[in-house]
Amino acid sequence: MTAQLDREHRATSGPAGDAGSPGVRSPHRDGRRSGAITTRRHGLRYWGIMALLAGLSVLFTAGILSYENPMPVGSDGYWLIAKMRAETVLVIGVVVFCQAMATVSFQTATNNRILTPSIMGFESLYVAIQTGAVFFFGIAGVTLVTGLPQFLMQAGAMVLFATILYSWLLSGKFSNIHIMLLVGVVIGGGLGSLSTFMQRVLTPSEFDVLTARLFGNIGNARGEYLPYAIPIALAAAGVLWWRARRLNVVALGRDTADNLGVHHRREVLIILALVSVLMAMSTSLVGPMTFLGFLVATLAYQFADTYSHRMLFPMAILIGYAVLTGAYFIMRNIFYAQGAVTLIIELIGGVVFLIVLMRKGRL
Numbered sequence: 001m002t003a004q005l006d007r008e009h010r011a012t013s014g015p016a017g018d019a020g021s022p023g024v025r026s027p028h029r030d031g032r033r034s035g036a037i038t039t040r041r042h043g044l045r046y047w048g049i050m051a052l053l054a055g056l057s058v059l060f061t062a063g064i065l066s067y068e069n070p071m072p073v074g075s076d077g078y079w080l081i082a083k084m085r086a087e088t089v090l091v092i093g094v095v096v097f098c099q100a101m102a103t104v105s106f107q108t109a110t111n112n113r114i115l116t117p118s119i120m121g122f123e124s125l126y127v128a129i130q131t132g133a134v135f136f137f138g139i140a141g142v143t144l145v146t147g148l149p150q151f152l153m154q155a156g157a158m159v160l161f162a163t164i165l166y167s168w169l170l171s172g173k174f175s176n177i178h179i180m181l182l183v184g185v186v187i188g189g190g191l192g193s194l195s196t197f198m199q200r201v202l203t204p205s206e207f208d209v210l211t212a213r214l215f216g217n218i219g220n221a222r223g224e225y226l227p228y229a230i231p232i233a234l235a236a237a238g239v240l241w242w243r244a245r246r247l248n249v250v251a252l253g254r255d256t257a258d259n260l261g262v263h264h265r266r267e268v269l270i271i272l273a274l275v276s277v278l279m280a281m282s283t284s285l286v287g288p289m290t291f292l293g294f295l296v297a298t299l300a301y302q303f304a305d306t307y308s309h310r311m312l313f314p315m316a317i318l319i320g321y322a323v324l325t326g327a328y329f330i331m332r333n334i335f336y337a338q339g340a341v342t343l344i345i346e347l348i349g350g351v352v353f354l355i356v357l358m359r360k361g362r363l
Helices: 002-013 040-066 076-110 122-144 148-171 177-200 204-214 223-242 244-250 254-259 264-286 292-304 309-333 338-360
Strands: none
Touching (some): 040 076, 040 292, 040 309, 076 244, 076 264, 076 292, 122 177, 122 204, 148 177, 148 264, 223 244, 223 309, 244 309, 292 309, 292 338, 309 338
């Protein structure tokens, strides 16, 4: 009798005990597997969203190039006007590319999905440079910070500032990323206060000219910057892409990364150095855009739902490009206020930041 019961139990349990029981479904039957894409449904959802974003990106790009183009499609005049507008599209692409790659990587290095690279004072340094030029040289100071050499000098100053800060606070006796972030906040606040003081003693005409430079604006970029900004951004992003698997491990935390054979501190230093290059290119090109990176990174985490940076990066870039080109097209052709595009993006990004912060209840 006992032997018969044992045979019946084995027959209903299956070779693995629980896996073959009627009430428990095998992972293989559900189609689940380990990896960046866990199920077939997950894969279809990811690639479906990517296809939708790609379609929106193509649609908005075509709209920017063709809408209200007075020349016949395909004519020399049409392509001449489209070529002039293509510079704006290219600027948007570079800015989104830098912001998306930098923000996702920075949040991985700091192990915090609320912080953005702006916390390190990049934008405060940009504002201080622009304000100082007008403060010391008047309205003519704007021309002193406009041009290719000035663009490269501003970007170099930001990278140098960030590299010194990272190497000092992560390689010295402190070796604490939280201290580095706090020091970055304090330095950024100090530069902001200095800029505010200088702005208060400017004449109204000087202040008006300066204000136009201090808001992130696609129109601030000049075509002569792009042949230098694009290769630098591609080089920095290429290194991040090549080290994407290491970023996956860094995201697990310091102790886990060290136990898995990845030198956490060294990897964080490399990531932050590359982030500083990307942020310097974006900020020097169009000015401060505090919440654009946060917005696209948050939406990428939500839609991609994966740990793989090689899937997060393309998702974040496509989201940012679709959002920014769509906002530019709508504001330029419907409200005739293309200069307000970044203000709208910052407003939406700020609201998303507050929602995420209140849901998490912590930084």
